[in-house]
Amino acid sequence: MLNERTEKVLFAIVESFINTNEPVGSRFITKTYSFNLSPATIRNIMADLEEFGFLAQPHTSAGRVPTDRGYRFYVDCLSRYHEAEDAFLESFISRLEATREDLNGLLEGSARTLSEHSRYLGLAAPMKSGRTTLNRIELFSYRADYIAVVLLTDEGPIKHKIIRAGQRLSPKTLRRISDYLNQEFSGYTVDEIRLKLIKEMSREKALCDILITKAVEICREALTFPPGEIYVCGFSDFIGLPDFSSRIREIAGAIEDKHFMLKLLEQVGAEVEGPSVLIGSENPAKEMKDLSLVVSTYKQGGKIAGSIGVIGPTRMDYSRAIAMVQTAARFITEALSR
């Protein structure tokens, strides 16, 4: 559909726009790149590219600006001949290393590193809690009639919750309850446990064992998680980008909404292996219509354990962003598997 020369020009235009954030004109291209073509020729090519929907003009007599389709072409090109600037990645990785020792902070640290190096928004989130595997569950009595439930998951992050017991339970009872829960449920994912709980409830009725009833009850309540964690870093740099200004409010709202962000990450990263890129209107949510998203999943024990990525303006530096997200994902995967 496009000959090689046309592709090169398109690539150059997208690249220029990413760097300058100004509509790029025909003369600029001839000066900056050595195609050995006159501006007039470039103009002809540009007209073609506009016709095909890769470029757009903000107004007559302005230069051209990439459309989402233009970016898409650019990104697809990148993945071919892109090995990323090693020198840069070096510093990025060494910064990531700092987060390794602290399993708690691994995700947050990665998100922060990502945002600091890209100046976009850094994101990290473990998979929907339903898929995490329960490693251990512990119960302590707390205050008069509360129970503190601590869930250790295989994926690293601990979750805790304080729930109301309704009555005072002796340490011994608690221990027996937690022993029972551990024996029954550890090693299963939260989703599986939910299923088992339902079965358990019918069996329990037959047994009429008050201890088990209590245990099941506690477990049920402990598994109703709050929104779920997500780490979002780099807000201030991101919000200061000249690209939005007008829509700041709306965008800030979307970013602040953790449910929204989690859903987004989940939808995008769910099944794909490497980093995937969503450009502008390719995004499922309209709040994101002039933002782009680069996400990758990380794994643990062969299973997808969560996702990590960046959000930037559509004219983001995809080359770097992709390299960074990929590196970060590999890094986390590796850190988790030690």
Added chain:
Amino acid sequence: MLNERTEKVLFAIVESFINTNEPVGSRFITKTYSFNLSPATIRNIMADLEEFGFLAQPHTSAGRVPTDRGYRFYVDCLSRYHEAEDAFLESFISRLEATREDLNGLLEGSARTLSEHSRYLGLAAPMKSGRTTLNRIELFSYRADYIAVVLLTDEGPIKHKIIRAGQRLSPKTLRRISDYLNQEFSGYTVDEIRLKLIKEMSREKALCDILITKAVEICREALTFPPGEIYVCGFSDFIGLPDFSSRIREIAGAIEDKHFMLKLLEQVGAEVEGPSVLIGSENPAKEMKDLSLVVSTYKQGGKIAGSIGVIGPTRMDYSRAIAMVQTAARFITEALSR
């Protein structure tokens, strides 16, 4: 210094500016309030107020705008004859009630309620972790050579941390270590424990008890907390306020910096009882120079346990804000003491 009429005019001007966010002129005042004075008289009064530093003019022929000193006067007036609109507070309190059941989410819920009702930034933070009282400490082995430490505090929030043990410890050893730690340290504040640890370290050397050595080591590491929690809600509404636009970047940066915010809350709320108000340049930090802060502390068991408040533009609705912060603080205090 100011006669009663002058004070009333000043009050009216500040109030008008808070409502309209426009420099207020003499005619506007005569129309809106019934002082039965001509614009000319109001102008004279305004000139006096400007001379005293309560008002300022953005430029000749603009109306007057309150200075920080003007706001200060206004706020001091408020505290005299202000009981707040009960109808509004009613809905606020009922919204707060929803957060009561969940001790985990109490602070976050309050911050969110605060921000939703004020449209400013809602803040909540427990006191510097040094002052929290350790209720219980629990250890589990996790993975090969990690230990998950769970600290239950009297104040409600649980803290957890995963630390590297350096070697595999049997459940039995762990239990003995945690028994020892609980026996020695529960009931003390984190600061006190740090002190005790130092003493312990010298004693331990004498005893040469490898178990105690290990215990002390673990405890030391577990007590080095990350930044500390702070809940900040309502970013998007706040950032959308017309007052900043230009300084968004700087302000967003300050807000995102948790260390900064914690320090701010601590400095301000530290010792005072009721809600305290810092207006514009009264703030210790220059990033906050055209923001105002309304903070109050909440208590638990008679001790100050943390602070809660809102941040808004200097022209914020102080009357409402103060009432809300006060109510929220009382609410939390009450919820914690049940």
Added chain:
DNA sequence: TTTAGCACTCTCGATGCATGAGTGCTAAAA
């Protein structure tokens, strides 16, 4: 097929001008 040349379009910044809101001052009224 490429390119030079040219007319055309549109943005952007500067300039000038009228308008209106608001002030300060002065002198008269209360």
Added chain:
DNA sequence: TTTTAGCACTCATGCATCGAGAGTGCTAAA
């Protein structure tokens, strides 16, 4: 002595105009 009416003055704002500059599309020549 205090209040007010009147008036001259200031300044931001909006609007229209204008020229410069950047960039385009088209045509005709290379």
